[in-house]
Amino acid sequence: MIWIIPLIFGIATSFRSQTEVVSTGFRLLPVNWVIENYAAVLSDTSTAPILRWIWNSIFISTTHTFLVLVVISVTAYGYSRMKFKGRDVLFFTLLGISFFPNVVNLIPSYKIIDTLGWVNTPWAMIVPGLAGMGNIFLVRQFMKGIPKDLDESARIDGASDFKIYYKIILPMIKPVLIVCALFSFTGSWNDFLWPVIVYTDVEKMPVTAGLLLLQDVYGNYSMIGQLMGSALLAVIPTMLLFFFAQKYFVQSLDLSSGIKG
Template identity: 45%
Template sequence: MQKLETGKTAKINFTKSYKNKKQLEKILLFSVAVILATFWLLPLLWIVSTAFKPESDVIDPIVRWIPKRVTLDNFRIIFSDKENAPILRWFFNSLFIALSHTILILLFDSLAAFAYARLKFKYKETIYWTMMATMMIPGVINFIPAYVIVDKLGWIDTPAAMIFPGLGGVFGVFLLRQFFEGIPKDLDEAALIDGASYFTIYFRIILPLSKPALMTLAVFTFMGNWNDFLWPILVTNDAANRTLPAGLAIFQGTYIHNYGILMAGALISAVPPILLFLLGQKYFVKGIALSGLKE
Protein backbone atom coordinates (compact mmCIF):
# COMPACT_ATOMS: atom_id res chain seq x y z
CA MET A 1 0.00 0.00 0.00
CA GLN A 2 2.82 2.37 0.92
CA LYS A 3 4.59 1.59 -2.37
CA LEU A 4 1.39 2.40 -4.29
CA GLU A 5 1.04 5.76 -2.54
CA THR A 6 4.72 6.50 -3.13
CA GLY A 7 4.25 5.70 -6.84
CA LYS A 8 1.22 8.00 -7.10
CA THR A 9 3.11 10.80 -5.34
CA ALA A 10 6.04 10.40 -7.70
CA LYS A 11 3.70 10.45 -10.71
CA ILE A 12 1.99 13.61 -9.45
CA ASN A 13 5.36 15.29 -8.87
CA PHE A 14 6.52 14.30 -12.36
CA THR A 15 3.32 15.68 -13.90
CA LYS A 16 3.71 18.97 -12.03
CA SER A 17 7.36 19.21 -13.03
CA TYR A 18 6.44 18.55 -16.69
CA LYS A 19 3.70 21.20 -16.63
CA ASN A 20 6.05 23.72 -15.00
CA LYS A 21 8.67 23.00 -17.66
CA LYS A 22 6.13 23.54 -20.44
CA GLN A 23 4.94 26.78 -18.85
CA LEU A 24 8.54 27.98 -18.55
CA GLU A 25 9.16 27.19 -22.24
CA LYS A 26 6.03 29.13 -23.22
CA ILE A 27 7.12 32.11 -21.10
CA LEU A 28 10.60 32.08 -22.67
CA LEU A 29 9.20 31.83 -26.21
CA PHE A 30 6.71 34.62 -25.52
CA SER A 31 9.49 36.80 -24.07
CA VAL A 32 11.67 36.26 -27.15
CA ALA A 33 8.69 37.06 -29.41
CA VAL A 34 8.01 40.28 -27.49
CA ILE A 35 11.67 41.33 -27.75
CA LEU A 36 11.77 40.66 -31.50
CA ALA A 37 8.46 42.47 -32.02
CA THR A 38 9.79 45.44 -30.05
CA PHE A 39 12.92 45.65 -32.22
CA TRP A 40 10.69 45.58 -35.31
CA LEU A 41 8.15 48.11 -34.01
CA LEU A 42 10.52 50.74 -32.59
CA PRO A 43 11.81 52.00 -35.97
CA LEU A 44 8.26 52.05 -37.35
CA LEU A 45 6.99 53.98 -34.32
CA TRP A 46 9.87 56.43 -34.68
CA ILE A 47 8.98 56.98 -38.35
CA VAL A 48 5.36 57.68 -37.40
CA SER A 49 6.41 60.01 -34.59
CA THR A 50 8.88 61.95 -36.76
CA ALA A 51 6.47 62.25 -39.68
CA PHE A 52 4.05 64.27 -37.52
CA LYS A 53 6.67 66.52 -35.91
CA PRO A 54 7.68 70.00 -37.06
CA GLU A 55 11.33 70.23 -38.04
CA SER A 56 12.26 72.15 -34.89
CA ASP A 57 11.11 69.18 -32.78
CA VAL A 58 12.80 66.64 -35.05
CA ILE A 59 16.26 68.10 -34.45
CA ASP A 60 15.62 68.56 -30.73
CA PRO A 61 18.37 66.62 -28.86
CA ILE A 62 15.75 65.42 -26.36
CA VAL A 63 14.18 62.21 -27.65
CA ARG A 64 10.38 62.39 -27.56
CA TRP A 65 8.34 59.50 -28.85
CA ILE A 66 5.13 61.50 -28.54
CA PRO A 67 5.37 64.82 -30.44
CA LYS A 68 4.88 67.99 -28.42
CA ARG A 69 3.15 69.50 -31.43
CA VAL A 70 1.40 67.36 -34.03
CA THR A 71 1.53 68.78 -37.55
CA LEU A 72 0.52 67.68 -41.04
CA ASP A 73 2.88 70.14 -42.74
CA ASN A 74 5.29 67.39 -43.79
CA PHE A 75 2.54 65.61 -45.71
CA ARG A 76 1.26 68.88 -47.22
CA ILE A 77 4.75 69.64 -48.54
CA ILE A 78 5.32 66.29 -50.22
CA PHE A 79 1.85 66.25 -51.78
CA SER A 80 2.16 69.82 -53.03
CA ASP A 81 5.71 69.59 -54.43
CA LYS A 82 4.71 67.90 -57.69
CA GLU A 83 7.79 69.11 -59.57
CA ASN A 84 10.50 67.66 -57.32
CA ALA A 85 8.49 64.89 -55.67
CA PRO A 86 5.39 63.67 -57.56
CA ILE A 87 4.66 61.24 -54.74
CA LEU A 88 1.10 60.43 -55.83
CA ARG A 89 2.39 59.48 -59.28
CA TRP A 90 5.07 57.30 -57.67
CA PHE A 91 2.50 55.71 -55.38
CA PHE A 92 0.15 54.72 -58.20
CA ASN A 93 3.10 53.58 -60.33
CA SER A 94 4.14 51.25 -57.50
CA LEU A 95 0.59 50.05 -56.92
CA PHE A 96 -0.05 49.25 -60.59
CA ILE A 97 3.32 47.56 -61.09
CA ALA A 98 3.18 45.53 -57.84
CA LEU A 99 -0.40 44.37 -58.44
CA SER A 100 0.25 43.42 -62.07
CA HIS A 101 3.44 41.58 -61.17
CA THR A 102 1.70 39.72 -58.32
CA ILE A 103 -1.25 38.61 -60.46
CA LEU A 104 1.04 37.30 -63.22
CA ILE A 105 3.27 35.49 -60.71
CA LEU A 106 0.23 33.78 -59.17
CA LEU A 107 -0.97 32.69 -62.62
CA PHE A 108 2.32 31.40 -64.04
CA ASP A 109 3.69 29.87 -60.83
CA SER A 110 0.43 28.08 -60.01
CA LEU A 111 0.28 26.57 -63.52
CA ALA A 112 3.90 25.41 -63.29
CA ALA A 113 3.41 24.07 -59.77
CA PHE A 114 0.30 22.17 -60.88
CA ALA A 115 2.27 20.54 -63.69
CA TYR A 116 5.09 19.47 -61.37
CA ALA A 117 2.72 18.28 -58.63
CA ARG A 118 0.04 16.52 -60.66
CA LEU A 119 1.23 15.68 -64.18
CA LYS A 120 3.63 12.98 -65.29
CA PHE A 121 6.17 13.71 -68.00
CA LYS A 122 9.71 12.73 -68.85
CA TYR A 123 12.56 14.24 -66.81
CA LYS A 124 10.08 16.04 -64.56
CA GLU A 125 12.20 15.80 -61.40
CA THR A 126 15.42 16.66 -63.24
CA ILE A 127 13.91 19.81 -64.73
CA TYR A 128 12.31 20.75 -61.42
CA TRP A 129 15.46 20.45 -59.32
CA THR A 130 17.52 22.20 -62.00
CA MET A 131 15.09 25.11 -61.69
CA MET A 132 15.34 25.01 -57.89
CA ALA A 133 19.13 25.23 -58.14
CA THR A 134 18.80 28.67 -59.73
CA MET A 135 17.51 29.97 -56.39
CA MET A 136 21.12 29.82 -55.17
CA ILE A 137 22.22 32.39 -57.77
CA PRO A 138 22.11 36.01 -56.49
CA GLY A 139 19.56 38.08 -58.37
CA VAL A 140 21.95 40.97 -59.08
CA ILE A 141 23.95 38.69 -61.38
CA ASN A 142 21.03 38.81 -63.83
CA PHE A 143 20.82 42.60 -63.86
CA ILE A 144 23.09 43.15 -66.88
CA PRO A 145 21.49 40.56 -69.23
CA ALA A 146 18.02 41.54 -68.00
CA TYR A 147 18.77 45.22 -68.68
CA VAL A 148 20.05 44.41 -72.19
CA ILE A 149 16.86 42.44 -72.96
CA VAL A 150 14.62 45.18 -71.57
CA ASP A 151 16.50 47.78 -73.61
CA LYS A 152 16.23 45.73 -76.82
CA LEU A 153 12.46 45.38 -76.26
CA GLY A 154 12.11 49.14 -75.82
CA TRP A 155 10.79 48.84 -72.28
CA ILE A 156 13.10 51.37 -70.62
CA ASP A 157 11.03 53.97 -68.74
CA THR A 158 7.88 51.83 -68.95
CA PRO A 159 6.04 49.74 -66.32
CA ALA A 160 6.77 46.59 -68.36
CA ALA A 161 10.43 46.83 -67.35
CA MET A 162 9.43 46.36 -63.71
CA ILE A 163 6.59 43.87 -64.24
CA PHE A 164 7.90 41.16 -66.57
CA PRO A 165 11.61 40.49 -65.79
CA GLY A 166 10.88 39.03 -62.34
CA LEU A 167 8.32 36.52 -63.59
CA GLY A 168 10.98 33.85 -64.06
CA GLY A 169 11.53 33.35 -60.33
CA VAL A 170 11.02 29.80 -59.04
CA PHE A 171 10.30 30.40 -55.35
CA GLY A 172 6.56 30.54 -56.01
CA VAL A 173 6.70 27.28 -57.98
CA PHE A 174 8.42 25.59 -55.05
CA LEU A 175 5.99 26.98 -52.48
CA LEU A 176 2.85 26.08 -54.43
CA ARG A 177 4.09 22.65 -55.47
CA GLN A 178 4.65 21.74 -51.83
CA PHE A 179 1.10 22.82 -51.02
CA PHE A 180 -0.47 21.14 -54.06
CA GLU A 181 1.14 17.83 -53.15
CA GLY A 182 -0.68 17.96 -49.82
CA ILE A 183 -4.06 17.97 -51.57
CA PRO A 184 -5.38 14.37 -51.94
CA LYS A 185 -5.00 13.05 -55.47
CA ASP A 186 -8.25 11.13 -55.05
CA LEU A 187 -10.02 14.39 -55.92
CA ASP A 188 -8.21 14.50 -59.27
CA GLU A 189 -9.06 10.88 -60.03
CA ALA A 190 -12.74 11.40 -59.20
CA ALA A 191 -12.85 14.48 -61.43
CA LEU A 192 -11.14 12.66 -64.31
CA ILE A 193 -13.67 9.84 -64.05
CA ASP A 194 -16.45 12.45 -64.32
CA GLY A 195 -14.88 13.74 -67.53
CA ALA A 196 -13.06 16.81 -66.18
CA SER A 197 -9.92 18.01 -67.94
CA TYR A 198 -6.69 18.94 -66.17
CA PHE A 199 -7.50 22.63 -66.60
CA THR A 200 -10.87 22.04 -64.92
CA ILE A 201 -9.13 20.28 -62.04
CA TYR A 202 -6.70 23.19 -61.79
CA PHE A 203 -9.36 25.91 -61.77
CA ARG A 204 -12.20 24.16 -59.94
CA ILE A 205 -10.38 21.96 -57.40
CA ILE A 206 -6.73 22.91 -56.83
CA LEU A 207 -6.96 26.71 -56.78
CA PRO A 208 -9.99 26.95 -54.42
CA LEU A 209 -8.25 24.62 -51.96
CA SER A 210 -4.98 26.53 -52.17
CA LYS A 211 -6.05 29.97 -50.95
CA PRO A 212 -3.59 30.00 -48.00
CA ALA A 213 -0.59 29.22 -50.22
CA LEU A 214 -1.72 31.64 -52.92
CA MET A 215 -2.18 34.41 -50.36
CA THR A 216 1.24 33.69 -48.88
CA LEU A 217 2.86 33.95 -52.30
CA ALA A 218 0.85 37.11 -53.05
CA VAL A 219 2.13 38.79 -49.87
CA PHE A 220 5.74 37.82 -50.56
CA THR A 221 5.55 38.89 -54.20
CA PHE A 222 3.75 42.18 -53.62
CA MET A 223 6.09 43.23 -50.82
CA GLY A 224 9.17 42.23 -52.80
CA ASN A 225 8.10 44.20 -55.86
CA TRP A 226 6.79 47.16 -53.87
CA ASN A 227 10.04 47.50 -51.88
CA ASP A 228 12.33 46.94 -54.87
CA PHE A 229 14.75 49.83 -55.17
CA LEU A 230 17.77 49.05 -57.34
CA TRP A 231 16.06 47.65 -60.45
CA PRO A 232 13.55 50.54 -60.86
CA ILE A 233 16.47 52.98 -60.51
CA LEU A 234 18.29 51.22 -63.37
CA VAL A 235 15.39 50.98 -65.83
CA THR A 236 13.88 54.45 -65.37
CA ASN A 237 15.35 57.75 -66.51
CA ASP A 238 12.31 60.00 -66.12
CA ALA A 239 11.57 60.66 -62.44
CA ALA A 240 7.82 60.57 -63.10
CA ASN A 241 8.05 56.91 -64.20
CA ARG A 242 9.71 55.67 -61.03
CA THR A 243 8.16 53.65 -58.24
CA LEU A 244 7.78 55.03 -54.74
CA PRO A 245 10.97 53.54 -53.16
CA ALA A 246 13.05 54.62 -56.16
CA GLY A 247 11.39 58.04 -56.17
CA LEU A 248 12.16 58.57 -52.50
CA ALA A 249 15.86 58.40 -53.38
CA ILE A 250 15.43 61.62 -55.40
CA PHE A 251 13.15 62.92 -52.70
CA GLN A 252 15.88 62.37 -50.12
CA GLY A 253 18.33 64.30 -52.22
CA THR A 254 15.92 67.21 -52.42
CA TYR A 255 15.19 67.34 -48.69
CA ILE A 256 18.36 65.84 -47.28
CA HIS A 257 18.14 67.81 -44.00
CA ASN A 258 14.39 67.71 -43.53
CA TYR A 259 13.88 64.41 -41.74
CA GLY A 260 10.22 65.05 -41.01
CA ILE A 261 9.42 65.16 -44.73
CA LEU A 262 11.57 62.09 -45.38
CA MET A 263 9.78 60.14 -42.67
CA ALA A 264 6.40 61.22 -44.04
CA GLY A 265 7.37 59.78 -47.42
CA ALA A 266 8.66 56.59 -45.80
CA LEU A 267 5.41 56.23 -43.84
CA ILE A 268 3.32 56.49 -47.01
CA SER A 269 5.53 53.85 -48.62
CA ALA A 270 5.09 51.46 -45.67
CA VAL A 271 1.28 51.60 -45.49
CA PRO A 272 0.26 49.27 -48.42
CA PRO A 273 2.53 46.31 -47.48
CA ILE A 274 1.43 46.51 -43.84
CA LEU A 275 -2.25 46.63 -44.80
CA LEU A 276 -1.81 43.69 -47.18
CA PHE A 277 -0.15 41.61 -44.48
CA LEU A 278 -2.81 42.46 -41.90
CA LEU A 279 -5.64 41.62 -44.31
CA GLY A 280 -4.10 38.33 -45.36
CA GLN A 281 -2.51 37.35 -42.04
CA LYS A 282 -4.79 34.36 -41.47
CA TYR A 283 -4.08 32.87 -44.88
CA PHE A 284 -0.41 33.86 -44.70
CA VAL A 285 0.27 31.99 -41.44
CA LYS A 286 -1.75 28.98 -42.57
CA GLY A 287 0.03 28.87 -45.92
CA ILE A 288 3.48 28.93 -44.30
CA ALA A 289 2.44 26.20 -41.84
CA LEU A 290 1.00 23.84 -44.48
CA SER A 291 3.32 24.36 -47.45
CA GLY A 292 5.97 22.07 -45.99
CA LEU A 293 3.53 19.24 -45.21
CA LYS A 294 2.73 16.35 -47.49
CA GLU A 295 -0.03 13.83 -47.38
Protein backbone atom coordinates in the same frame (compact mmCIF):
# COMPACT_ATOMS: atom_id res chain seq x y z
CA MET B 1 10.02 45.03 -28.42
CA ILE B 2 13.20 47.08 -28.97
CA TRP B 3 12.44 47.21 -32.70
CA ILE B 4 9.38 49.37 -32.09
CA ILE B 5 11.40 52.30 -30.71
CA PRO B 6 12.88 53.35 -34.09
CA LEU B 7 9.41 52.96 -35.63
CA ILE B 8 7.84 55.24 -33.03
CA PHE B 9 10.70 57.72 -33.42
CA GLY B 10 10.29 57.73 -37.20
CA ILE B 11 6.54 58.34 -36.98
CA ALA B 12 7.09 61.08 -34.39
CA THR B 13 9.77 62.73 -36.54
CA SER B 14 7.31 63.05 -39.42
CA PHE B 15 5.15 65.19 -37.13
CA ARG B 16 7.97 67.47 -35.91
CA SER B 17 8.40 71.00 -37.20
CA GLN B 18 11.57 71.79 -39.12
CA THR B 19 12.65 74.07 -36.28
CA GLU B 20 12.33 71.28 -33.72
CA VAL B 21 14.25 68.82 -35.90
CA VAL B 22 17.19 71.23 -36.14
CA SER B 23 17.17 72.75 -32.66
CA THR B 24 16.45 69.85 -30.30
CA GLY B 25 18.39 66.72 -29.51
CA PHE B 26 16.93 63.24 -29.17
CA ARG B 27 13.31 63.23 -28.06
CA LEU B 28 11.12 60.21 -28.64
CA LEU B 29 8.00 62.33 -29.10
CA PRO B 30 7.76 65.85 -30.55
CA VAL B 31 7.05 68.87 -28.36
CA ASN B 32 4.45 70.15 -30.82
CA TRP B 33 2.67 67.84 -33.27
CA VAL B 34 2.34 69.38 -36.72
CA ILE B 35 1.19 68.10 -40.12
CA GLU B 36 3.12 70.59 -42.23
CA ASN B 37 5.56 67.90 -43.39
CA TYR B 38 2.76 65.85 -44.93
CA ALA B 39 1.16 68.97 -46.42
CA ALA B 40 4.46 69.92 -48.06
CA VAL B 41 5.01 66.41 -49.45
CA LEU B 42 1.50 66.03 -50.84
CA SER B 43 1.50 69.51 -52.40
CA ASP B 44 4.78 68.93 -54.27
CA THR B 45 3.60 67.41 -57.56
CA SER B 46 6.56 68.44 -59.72
CA THR B 47 9.90 67.45 -58.16
CA ALA B 48 8.50 64.82 -55.78
CA PRO B 49 5.05 63.52 -56.85
CA ILE B 50 4.70 61.00 -54.02
CA LEU B 51 1.06 60.14 -54.77
CA ARG B 52 1.93 59.46 -58.40
CA TRP B 53 4.77 57.18 -57.31
CA ILE B 54 2.48 55.31 -54.93
CA TRP B 55 -0.07 54.81 -57.71
CA ASN B 56 2.70 53.56 -60.03
CA SER B 57 3.76 51.06 -57.39
CA ILE B 58 0.18 49.90 -56.80
CA PHE B 59 -0.33 49.29 -60.52
CA ILE B 60 3.02 47.54 -60.97
CA SER B 61 2.75 45.38 -57.84
CA THR B 62 -0.89 44.41 -58.43
CA THR B 63 -0.34 43.46 -62.07
CA HIS B 64 2.86 41.60 -61.21
CA THR B 65 1.14 39.69 -58.41
CA PHE B 66 -1.81 38.63 -60.59
CA LEU B 67 0.48 37.33 -63.34
CA VAL B 68 2.67 35.58 -60.76
CA LEU B 69 -0.34 33.65 -59.44
CA VAL B 70 -1.28 32.54 -62.95
CA VAL B 71 2.27 31.44 -63.83
CA ILE B 72 3.18 29.68 -60.59
CA SER B 73 -0.14 27.85 -60.20
CA VAL B 74 -0.02 26.49 -63.76
CA THR B 75 3.69 25.61 -63.45
CA ALA B 76 3.26 23.94 -60.05
CA TYR B 77 0.36 21.93 -61.43
CA GLY B 78 2.60 20.61 -64.19
CA TYR B 79 5.40 19.70 -61.78
CA SER B 80 3.13 18.05 -59.21
CA ARG B 81 0.23 16.46 -61.15
CA MET B 82 1.46 15.79 -64.69
CA LYS B 83 3.97 13.12 -65.72
CA PHE B 84 6.64 13.81 -68.33
CA LYS B 85 10.21 12.72 -68.87
CA GLY B 86 12.78 14.60 -66.80
CA ARG B 87 10.16 16.40 -64.73
CA ASP B 88 11.89 16.18 -61.36
CA VAL B 89 15.38 16.71 -62.83
CA LEU B 90 14.21 19.88 -64.56
CA PHE B 91 12.45 21.16 -61.45
CA PHE B 92 15.37 20.68 -59.07
CA THR B 93 17.83 22.03 -61.63
CA LEU B 94 15.84 25.25 -61.93
CA LEU B 95 15.43 25.35 -58.16
CA GLY B 96 19.20 25.08 -57.72
CA ILE B 97 19.86 27.82 -60.27
CA SER B 98 17.46 30.10 -58.40
CA PHE B 99 19.82 30.04 -55.39
CA PHE B 100 22.27 32.29 -57.24
CA PRO B 101 21.98 35.91 -56.03
CA ASN B 102 19.81 38.16 -58.18
CA VAL B 103 22.61 40.68 -58.60
CA VAL B 104 24.31 38.21 -60.96
CA ASN B 105 21.45 38.71 -63.42
CA LEU B 106 21.31 42.50 -63.36
CA ILE B 107 23.33 43.20 -66.50
CA PRO B 108 21.78 40.50 -68.75
CA SER B 109 18.33 41.38 -67.42
CA TYR B 110 18.83 45.04 -68.26
CA LYS B 111 20.09 44.12 -71.75
CA ILE B 112 16.91 42.11 -72.35
CA ILE B 113 14.66 44.90 -71.03
CA ASP B 114 16.48 47.49 -73.14
CA THR B 115 16.22 45.31 -76.27
CA LEU B 116 12.47 44.92 -75.74
CA GLY B 117 12.09 48.68 -75.29
CA TRP B 118 10.74 48.35 -71.77
CA VAL B 119 13.05 50.82 -70.02
CA ASN B 120 10.91 53.45 -68.22
CA THR B 121 7.79 51.29 -68.63
CA PRO B 122 5.87 49.25 -66.03
CA TRP B 123 6.76 46.03 -67.91
CA ALA B 124 10.36 46.42 -66.77
CA MET B 125 9.19 45.51 -63.25
CA ILE B 126 6.09 43.45 -63.99
CA VAL B 127 7.59 40.71 -66.18
CA PRO B 128 10.91 39.83 -64.47
CA GLY B 129 10.39 37.41 -61.61
CA LEU B 130 7.02 36.05 -62.70
CA ALA B 131 8.25 32.45 -62.52
CA GLY B 132 10.02 32.62 -59.16
CA MET B 133 11.08 29.10 -58.16
CA GLY B 134 10.50 29.79 -54.49
CA ASN B 135 6.80 30.40 -55.07
CA ILE B 136 6.55 27.46 -57.48
CA PHE B 137 8.17 25.18 -54.90
CA LEU B 138 5.75 26.33 -52.20
CA VAL B 139 2.67 25.77 -54.37
CA ARG B 140 4.00 22.45 -55.66
CA GLN B 141 4.45 21.13 -52.12
CA PHE B 142 0.97 22.31 -51.21
CA MET B 143 -0.50 20.51 -54.23
CA LYS B 144 1.25 17.31 -53.25
CA GLY B 145 -0.98 17.24 -50.15
CA ILE B 146 -4.08 16.99 -52.35
CA PRO B 147 -4.98 13.34 -53.10
CA LYS B 148 -4.56 12.39 -56.76
CA ASP B 149 -7.72 10.31 -56.49
CA LEU B 150 -9.57 13.54 -57.17
CA ASP B 151 -7.76 13.89 -60.49
CA GLU B 152 -8.53 10.30 -61.47
CA SER B 153 -12.20 10.67 -60.62
CA ALA B 154 -12.40 13.81 -62.74
CA ARG B 155 -10.65 12.12 -65.66
CA ILE B 156 -13.15 9.26 -65.55
CA ASP B 157 -15.87 11.89 -65.91
CA GLY B 158 -14.09 13.26 -68.97
CA ALA B 159 -12.37 16.29 -67.45
CA SER B 160 -9.30 17.69 -69.19
CA ASP B 161 -6.11 18.76 -67.41
CA PHE B 162 -7.18 22.40 -67.62
CA LYS B 163 -10.59 21.64 -66.11
CA ILE B 164 -8.99 19.64 -63.28
CA TYR B 165 -6.62 22.53 -62.62
CA TYR B 166 -9.29 25.21 -62.77
CA LYS B 167 -12.24 23.44 -61.13
CA ILE B 168 -10.58 21.17 -58.57
CA ILE B 169 -7.00 22.17 -57.76
CA LEU B 170 -7.23 25.96 -57.92
CA PRO B 171 -9.96 26.35 -55.25
CA MET B 172 -8.02 24.04 -52.90
CA ILE B 173 -4.75 25.94 -53.10
CA LYS B 174 -6.28 29.32 -52.28
CA PRO B 175 -4.44 29.72 -48.92
CA VAL B 176 -0.97 29.17 -50.36
CA LEU B 177 -1.75 31.38 -53.37
CA ILE B 178 -2.73 34.19 -51.04
CA VAL B 179 0.58 33.84 -49.21
CA CYS B 180 2.47 33.85 -52.52
CA ALA B 181 0.47 36.92 -53.52
CA LEU B 182 1.56 38.69 -50.33
CA PHE B 183 5.20 37.77 -50.91
CA SER B 184 5.03 38.84 -54.55
CA PHE B 185 3.23 42.12 -53.85
CA THR B 186 5.56 43.18 -51.05
CA GLY B 187 8.62 41.99 -52.97
CA SER B 188 7.63 44.06 -55.99
CA TRP B 189 6.62 47.03 -53.83
CA ASN B 190 9.86 47.04 -51.82
CA ASP B 191 12.21 46.31 -54.73
CA PHE B 192 14.81 49.07 -54.72
CA LEU B 193 17.86 48.28 -56.84
CA TRP B 194 16.08 47.18 -60.03
CA PRO B 195 13.70 50.18 -60.38
CA VAL B 196 16.59 52.57 -59.78
CA ILE B 197 18.33 50.98 -62.78
CA VAL B 198 15.40 50.82 -65.23
CA TYR B 199 13.67 54.13 -64.44
CA THR B 200 14.93 57.63 -65.20
CA ASP B 201 11.57 59.34 -65.85
CA VAL B 202 10.40 60.91 -62.57
CA GLU B 203 6.69 60.58 -63.41
CA LYS B 204 6.96 56.85 -64.14
CA MET B 205 9.02 55.83 -61.11
CA PRO B 206 7.67 53.49 -58.42
CA VAL B 207 7.78 54.74 -54.87
CA THR B 208 11.09 53.09 -53.89
CA ALA B 209 13.01 54.80 -56.69
CA GLY B 210 11.15 58.00 -55.87
CA LEU B 211 12.24 57.87 -52.22
CA LEU B 212 15.85 57.74 -53.36
CA LEU B 213 15.21 60.87 -55.42
CA LEU B 214 13.68 62.51 -52.35
CA GLN B 215 17.03 62.25 -50.60
CA ASP B 216 18.26 64.88 -53.06
CA VAL B 217 15.10 66.99 -52.81
CA TYR B 218 14.76 66.77 -49.01
CA GLY B 219 18.31 65.74 -48.26
CA ASN B 220 19.35 68.53 -45.91
CA TYR B 221 18.93 68.00 -42.19
CA SER B 222 16.07 70.47 -41.78
CA MET B 223 13.90 68.49 -44.24
CA ILE B 224 14.13 65.15 -42.44
CA GLY B 225 10.52 65.46 -41.29
CA GLN B 226 9.28 65.63 -44.88
CA LEU B 227 11.52 62.74 -45.92
CA MET B 228 10.20 60.62 -43.06
CA GLY B 229 6.62 61.57 -43.89
CA SER B 230 7.15 60.43 -47.48
CA ALA B 231 8.58 57.10 -46.29
CA LEU B 232 5.61 56.49 -44.00
CA LEU B 233 3.12 57.25 -46.77
CA ALA B 234 4.94 54.67 -48.90
CA VAL B 235 4.53 51.85 -46.36
CA ILE B 236 0.81 52.35 -45.66
CA PRO B 237 -0.44 50.07 -48.50
CA THR B 238 1.74 47.11 -47.47
CA MET B 239 0.85 47.55 -43.80
CA LEU B 240 -2.86 47.44 -44.67
CA LEU B 241 -2.30 44.40 -46.86
CA PHE B 242 -0.62 42.43 -44.08
CA PHE B 243 -3.20 43.53 -41.54
CA PHE B 244 -6.11 42.12 -43.56
CA ALA B 245 -4.36 38.98 -44.85
CA GLN B 246 -2.23 37.85 -41.92
CA LYS B 247 -4.52 34.88 -41.06
CA TYR B 248 -3.59 33.18 -44.34
CA PHE B 249 0.04 32.86 -43.22
CA VAL B 250 -1.04 30.40 -40.54
CA GLN B 251 -3.17 28.43 -43.00
CA SER B 252 -0.29 28.12 -45.45
CA LEU B 253 1.89 26.35 -42.90
CA ASP B 254 -0.34 23.27 -43.17
CA LEU B 255 0.39 21.72 -46.56
CA SER B 256 -2.83 19.72 -46.38
CA SER B 257 -5.09 22.61 -45.35
CA GLY B 258 -6.78 22.54 -48.74
CA ILE B 259 -8.42 19.22 -47.83
CA LYS B 260 -11.57 19.27 -45.75
CA GLY B 261 -12.86 16.38 -43.67
